[in-house]
Amino acid sequence: MTIEFKLNTSNKESKKGFALIIYVYLNKVQKIPTSYHCKIDDWDDMLKEPKRTHPFYFDLLEYVLKTKIKINTILGKPKDYVSINQVESFLANDNPESFLNFLKNYCDELKANDRKTWVNYNDAYNVMKKYQDEVYFSEINYNFLTRFRDFKLKNGCKAGGVHYYLRTIRATYNEAVKRGAYKPESFVSPFKGIMPKVGKTQDKHFMLSEMKTLFSNLPPKIKGVRPEDYHYHNYFLLCFYLGGIDFIDLANLRYDLHVKNGRIKFTRFKGGTTEFIDNYIIPEALEILEIYKDNSPYLINIHKYQYISLRNNYIKRFSKFIYSINDENKRPLIESYFTSKTARYTFINLGKQLELNRDVIMELTGHSRGDVHSIYEGSYSYEAKDAVHRKIIDAVLF
16 A cells, blocks of 8 residues: 655646645555645655745645654554545544544535535534543443433433434444444444433424414514514415425525426425425415515525524524413413424324325425325326315415
8 A cells, every 4th residue: 555645737737736635556546635735846746745935834744744644654554444435534534533523524524515414413513522522432332322311311401302412423433434434342333222212202283273373473464664573474484385395495495496387396405305396376475475575586585694593593583482472371372392394294284184185285295105106196286286275274364
């Protein structure tokens, strides 16, 4: 095995110079990119180091020298690094023994590749960092995980939340093993028997009576003097009015791409699905969309903000409004659990309560039936879909 720095002169030189690449000769030549560039005159090809003429000499030299130490470590134990993934993972990790460091780097990698799951790993990193400032791979065992689990449970985290963190930690651990960043001493997973028992998930939809209560307590005119007070009301109403669409769908919908002949037509933006939605834009939805016409080509203003932060604010602030609706004895009139998916789940469950055609509701909301027959069946007519859509909305409004 041979590993060395080289300038990638096979590509066109940029203003910064040529890209600095780590070449790994392992069965075949493989390239590991770095974030650095260098002009030929600023690079000592014999020493494989930058010259003092490089504009960021000290920064680049520090990186090269640190990486050379890692390269020597790999070359000293060639049997431990039999794949390019193992080499790349070791070189990229500032502290190869640190589980938290691997978790942070993996989170950054997912984020850079626009993978929505980066948020899960960021949550796990923050929670573990708060629990213990440094965590090494060698510490990830049954005893450590038990202490972490019990600590979270004792400090108010629900079993579902602990389950969420442990699943993400386990996925990170398994990813590190797959990449060769860590070799466990035992074949028995340290996560075996760790997961807390999770009770039945709380319903995330509103009952018909709760929806009527909600609608009767909405501001008299959503287009009020202070529209910023009503954005979260509008988001909820639009997700419901447009056929129980996801909040992520509402954020991404555009007039130029997804609106045609008074209908929204799009493939759900949720990852891992190819379900297509083709729903009528009812007048109630059009009235709200008119408020946001200056945001064209987007239907709504969510694109202006960082999505995760805005979604969290939506949940927090609309929840505050919902649970402020009380009776004369100051008891909340709406008790069901609210999330960013409540409008969607409510639309689906109202259709069930009204005993409407289940398959039509699935098509309206973009749920795959997943059976053999559905592969050969066409879509329902607009008349059939729009009638079911309207009945669900009218059940709340009248």
